[in-house]
Amino acid sequence: xxxxxxxxxxxxxxxxxxxxxxxxxxxxxxxxxxxxxxxxxxxxxxxxxxxxxxxxxxxxxxxxxxxxxxxxxxxxxxxxxxxxxxxxxxxxxxxxxxxxxxxxxxxxxxxxxxxxxxxxxxxxxxxxxxxxxxxxxxxxxxxxxxxxxxxxxxxxxxxxxxxxxxxxxxxxxxxxxxxxxxxxxxxxxxxxxxxxxxxxxxxxxxxxxxxxxxxxxxxxxxxxxxxxxxxxxxxxxxxxxxxxxxxxxxxxxxxxxxxxxxxxxxxxxxxxxxxxxxxxxxxxxxxxxxxxxxxxxxxxxxxxxxxxxxxxxxxxxxxxxxxxxxxxxxxxxxxxxxxxxxxxxxxxxxxxx
Amino acid sequence: xxxxxxxxxxxxxxxxxxxxxxxxxxxxxxxxxxxxxxxxxxxxxxxxxxxxxxxxxxxxxxxxxxxxxxxxxxxxxxxxxxxxxxxxxxxxxxxxxxxxxxxxxxxxxx
Numbered sequence: 001x002x003x004x005x006x007x008x009x010x011x012x013x014x015x016x017x018x019x020x021x022x023x024x025x026x027x028x029x030x031x032x033x034x035x036x037x038x039x040x041x042x043x044x045x046x047x048x049x050x051x052x053x054x055x056x057x058x059x060x061x062x063x064x065x066x067x068x069x070x071x072x073x074x075x076x077x078x079x080x081x082x083x084x085x086x087x088x089x090x091x092x093x094x095x096x097x098x099x100x101x102x103x104x105x106x107x108x109x110x111x112x113x114x115x116x117x118x119x120x121x122x123x124x125x126x127x128x129x130x131x132x133x134x135x136x137x138x139x140x141x142x143x144x145x146x147x148x149x150x151x152x153x154x155x156x157x158x159x160x161x162x163x164x165x166x167x168x169x170x171x172x173x174x175x176x177x178x179x180x181x182x183x184x185x186x187x188x189x190x191x192x193x194x195x196x197x198x199x200x201x202x203x204x205x206x207x208x209x210x211x212x213x214x215x216x217x218x219x220x221x222x223x224x225x226x227x228x229x230x231x232x233x234x235x236x237x238x239x240x241x242x243x244x245x246x247x248x249x250x251x252x253x254x255x256x257x258x259x260x261x262x263x264x265x266x267x268x269x270x271x272x273x274x275x276x277x278x279x280x281x282x283x284x285x286x287x288x289x290x291x292x293x294x295x296x297x298x299x300x301x302x303x304x305x306x307x308x309x310x311x312x313x314x315x316x317x318x319x320x321x322x323x324x325x326x327x328x329x330x331x332x333x334x335x336x337x338x339x340x341x342x343x344x345x346x347x348x349x350x351x352x353x
Numbered sequence: 354x355x356x357x358x359x360x361x362x363x364x365x366x367x368x369x370x371x372x373x374x375x376x377x378x379x380x381x382x383x384x385x386x387x388x389x390x391x392x393x394x395x396x397x398x399x400x401x402x403x404x405x406x407x408x409x410x411x412x413x414x415x416x417x418x419x420x421x422x423x424x425x426x427x428x429x430x431x432x433x434x435x436x437x438x439x440x441x442x443x444x445x446x447x448x449x450x451x452x453x454x455x456x457x458x459x460x461x462x463x
Contacts, residue, residue, distance in 0.1 A: 112448045123402045124447050126395075127440030134437045247395065 011183060028172055032165045040164045046269075046276045047171035048232045051178045053256045053268035055225030058182060060254070061262045062191070063218035064198030066118065068250045069109075069125030072132035073102040073223040075245035077230025079136065079143055082151045082240055091154035095174075095231050102227025103220040110219030114212050129250055136242040148241030151234045161235070171232055175269075178225055182265055185221060194218050198263075226253075259311055261320025270319040274311075279304055373397075396423075399443045405456025414454060418442065 012018040032040050056070050077098035084094040113124045136143050143149065153162040154170070161167045185191045193214045196204035205211055234240045252275065260271025282303050286294055293299065315322050373394075380393060400419045404411025419439045426438035446454065 115451050116447055123398050124444050127444050130440050131437045134433055138433045
């Protein structure tokens with residue numbers, strides 16, 4: 001029962017929620033004990049992409065600004081971290097530096113295009129990503145162009161993250177810190193202002209919210225998270241070149257948060273997991289298919305695309321929507337009706353996270 | 354109002370796909386036909402946005418500007434500028450005119 005206004009903005013809604021997350025955390029720590037190295041490396045990729053998706057979620061899911069240029073922030077993070085560590089800067093400094101530089105670029109690019117909306121903004125950010133990509137190719141003295149850049153495994157003090165399991169723990173910790181930061185931003189007045197801007201710019205402005213200021217903050221926060229993810233990506237692959245940061249990455253990140261469910265932190269993680277694990281699952285189920293299907297070339301991408309379309313058709317709110325509906329079903333167990341969820345949803349439109 | 358939304362939507366999609374197809378027919382003789390041809394669609398976006406969405410003359414002018422810029426940049430500027438010159442112009446135009454060259458500033462309803 002609600003007895004206090006502060007209950008609305010607590011970090012964990014109920015005390016039980018905290019224990020569920022604690023259980024999940026312990027589960028995540030235990031996972032490398034049961035999984036083989038390959039699957040652990042896939043988990044690392046999920047954590048990494050989830051951080052980037054969280055960044056995009058802050059901008060697109062919570063502030064309502066569509067960006068198709070997040071590959072650029074990802075690339076800036078990667079290259080900053082790679083160049084700094086190659087010059088002898090410790091990883092513990094290079095990681096935040098990657099985020100900060102990405103955030104600065106985010107402010108510089110975000111500021112002049114603040115008043116763009118919808119498709120115009122998407123195309124402008126996409127153009128920005130193309131320009132950054134070209135700069136990475138041409139600025140050979142710094143980025144070594146298409147030759148690529150070799151990156152060493154990161155180390156903090158005497159601890160070197162050179163095995164899959166160690167790197168998994170590193171990304172997991174970064175992911176949790178990012179989630180924590182995102183959740184805290186969202187329950188602060190800044191986060192509420194961002195959500196207000198998403199729901200109606202005019203209404204937000206008339207309530208005294210400075211649109212330019214909060215949109216710039218959203219751009220900066222979003223670019224910061226994505227830059228951090230880019231840094232993790234560079235140190236995971238050991239080798240980066242501009243080919244890894246094309247428009248496909250931007251689209252993939254956007255698809256992740258849409259499939260995961262726009263406007264929810266869970267959604268970013270679900271979306272990343274969906275994008276990394278689904279191709280694996282498709283390959284695993286291939287053994288059970290008839291032979292003429294198995295030998296079909298291009299089967300995996302086709303099935304992958306088909307599944308994305310199906311998820312979007314049957315669950316417009318993404319995986320998080322399905323999760324909410326399932327939870328709601330069990331909470332209301334005998335009384336659940338198809339429309340009861342809809343009504344609930346409308347009532348708390350500005351509260352979905 | 355008696356308008357069949359489904360029909361209008363399918364008709365729009367049909368016309369859009371047909372026009373895209375005609376564009377493809379015109380493009381094929383001067384480039385190779387290959388799997389990644391779809392990338393040319395990425396050039397159609399800035400053309401439409403530059404001219405202003407919802408404006409036919411805008412689409413023509415936008416397409417012309419993008420195409421001419423790209424060719425001129427490929428000829429006069431150092432290598433690498435060809436691909437991004439159009440984008441730089443696009444962002445520049447959008448900063449000054451957020452609705453594109455011929456787009457109409459939409460009145461927002463609260």
